[in-house]
Amino acid sequence: MKTFFQGWVVAILVMVAALAGNIQAVISKDVKTENFFLAQTPVNADELELAVALPELAEIIFKGGESSSGRVIGIDAQEQALLIQRSGKTATIPLSKIQKVVFKNGALAYRSNGRQIIRGERDRPTGKSVTWSNIPLNTFTIKNSTQGQAVVKLKPPIVSTAQLLGIQSVARNRQYVVDEIQFNSQQRTITILANPY
Secondary structure, three states: OHHHHHHHHHHHHHHHHHHHHHHHHHHHOOOOOOOOHHHHOOOOOOOEEEEEEOOOOEEEEEOOOOEEEEEEEEEEOOOOEEEEEEOOEEEEEEHHHEEEEEEOOOOEEEOOOOOEEEEOOOEOOOOOOEEEEEEEHHHEEEEEOOOOEEEEEEOOOOOOHHHHHHHHHHHOOOOEEEEEEEEEOOOOEEEEEEEEO
8 A cells, every 4th residue: 555655656746847847848938928918018016008099089178168179189298288280280278278178989099009990880989988087197198199199107096906907908909099188287187088999
């Protein structure tokens, strides 16, 4: 009986050594991860730089009730101003005069890979609408005004660590498209309403 157990112990040790060798071989190779987002980019549970898309056409609604339209091409955090372009001309609007910026539903938007999204009849949201409030103004940057590509840095307390992981999971296969932006010029923050497409 003792010999039988010794045989089993030896067999188990040989299997463990073989498995360890296989695991080491896999780890040392350059493994393709294709769509595994968390394997492709290091996960920082404390902060996320998220690519968002701004549709081409926006309606700027002023606090007095009037409105204007154009393409949002920049937000100047230092001067607290919104830069829009219409008819080939650039206009600068102080954030203190803006109630909100609403992006038109049928307007063209671009994914970060350059593919187009036309919201409305052709493309519909594939997930729940989200609202991120009290984002510091200087953490929202427009990287490519022609295609409406922007980046927003999200971290606690704006969103929890669990929410960050959920946002990363959604962003792996989908693009967040901004529906609306609201400004708080006194606190130098913005609120973003977005949908994943």
